[in-house]
Amino acid sequence: MFKLKLQQFEGPLDLLLFFIKRDELDIYDIPISKITKEFMEYLNLMEKLSLEVAGDFILMASTLMQIKVKMLLPREVNEKGEEIDPREELVRALLEYRRYKEMTEEFAVLESEQKKIFYRGNFKNDEIEKPEELQTLLKNVTVFDLLQAFKSAITRAEEEEHVHEIEKVNVTIEEQMNYILDKVKTGGKINFINLVSGIKEKIRIIVTFIAMLELVKLRKIDLRESETFNDFEIYGLENG
């Protein structure tokens, strides 16, 4: 439990701000020896509890040590001849950090308010009608695309044909026309890749492809550009 609590500090600046607040220190006049001592004790405690002391904390420790030493030496002066407070940079860093740290509270509030609202979840059943231009035959689907899709289906089938058996496959164009029509009956649709994905024999895919072209010619089906690249969708025409 203690371990978790210790890790609540987001970093060395966070830890320093904690000390400053706890002891009601003036951030512009930080008692550097006191705060260095506290910082070291905390690090020591982490070590004792076998927590890993992050490099950031070690870096801060050495920065604090440096400032502590500088405080004992005569002050440096800037171009205007003013003394430079060795703590100046640290103070600026603390203020800047605190600025954003404060905002995290606001962000947490926004977050929890936003967790209370929910958006619409399911869009699958909306009535849609694809724009006219896409319904025109083979719009954006070139012959090249058709051939590519065809070739790819063949290639995939070949890959699966590990055993080269010569086998007569009894399949007719009419059969495959019915097969396609069955898949797209009453206004349904199917992607070409899905249509042939279950088919293992090369010849059957070829026949299916020819059957599809035949159905397009007979205006029983329609082909449209698919949402996935270089595939196309086969639509059943309701009047077909």
Add this chain to the structure above:
Amino acid sequence: MDRDYKSVIESIIFASDEPLAEKDLLNVIREIDGDDIKLKLGELNELVEELNSDYKETGRAFKIIKIAGGYAFATNKEYAKYVGFLTTEKSKRRLSQSALETLALIAYKQPITKPEIEAIRGVSSDYMLSTLLDKKLIKIEGRAETIGRPLLYGTTDEFLKYFGLNSITDLPKPREIEDIERDAEFLDQKRKIMMNQIEENIENELESKTNEIE
């Protein structure tokens, strides 16, 4: 203004799975009905307002909100417990303190590089940045022209959506450093509890040491 467009607008916003920008909404209507539609950009907002008062009057459980630069339907807060029960654990999980801190920093200072983030937070932020990128709350916006050309980070539309903001200008303003000056009031009470524990522990530690010496 053509009131018939009210339902059209309603259907389009309802069917959009992400916040829909006004110009995209208008574009849909123009594409279908032609360029000579009577609806003007400024009237959209008015019709959406009308829809929202319809919903209020008829007791609908949702309304149209303006978020991440667009319109979206969202449930009213009062149904949070019911709807929340449906959603996965993941969506209920909150961001860690460090994630919020890093996000706040990026939101106000964007575009900002990792070295700049680390200089302000005082801790290494690699892990945090990759987590926030994964969650799509921040994105890479290019590279800084400084030495090493570090990547620049900024917030995303998902960020706006996550915090319920319409635009980045809706963010609460951080106080200027001058305003925080000498402000003794500093918001974290929860630290008090742990402070006592640390002190106690340090004291015990010292005591045992002292005992050893004795």
Add this chain to the structure above:
Amino acid sequence: MDRDYKSVIESIIFASDEPLAEKDLLNVIREIDGDDIKLKLGELNELVEELNSDYKETGRAFKIIKIAGGYAFATNKEYAKYVGFLTTEKSKRRLSQSALETLALIAYKQPITKPEIEAIRGVSSDYMLSTLLDKKLIKIEGRAETIGRPLLYGTTDEFLKYFGLNSITDLPKPREIEDIERDAEFLDQKRKIMMNQIEENIENELESKTNEIE
């Protein structure tokens, strides 16, 4: 029958990712309000019917339909053109995941051959390559000197423009986003110095404490 549940039911169906079965809907309400709710399974349907007649009366562009899995919201048919245009536009605008995947591989590994791409992706990439070539996001850069002398692919200026990059070296490196390994040795050294200081500090501390006690 408790009419207050009408809005609750509306909110739950609205936000559900999937069509919601009646018993699941009732289960949500029961989980939140306890087993003694007055709502019966049979009454759910009645309330949904009421919601639908509310929608019809007030001219809403959507309704609740009952499909295989349960209840779901759907926009009405008369707005099908608008909604159809919206969803088609959106899908056109998005690069598909596999296109992005292939493009990413080429961008990071260029020049790269098709066999190499396929070995990594584990799927045939002919489609993706020809589409990306079509869109001028990639180009053929020559042939590899390996067996079969396969074509080498690389990204184009169009690709840079599409992703808003000045040059290909501006691509974020995978390492930049990941957790950068800390230099263990360097850290170790720093820690040693540190620990000496802490020890010294604690000793001083104890000394003064001991003095106080004495």
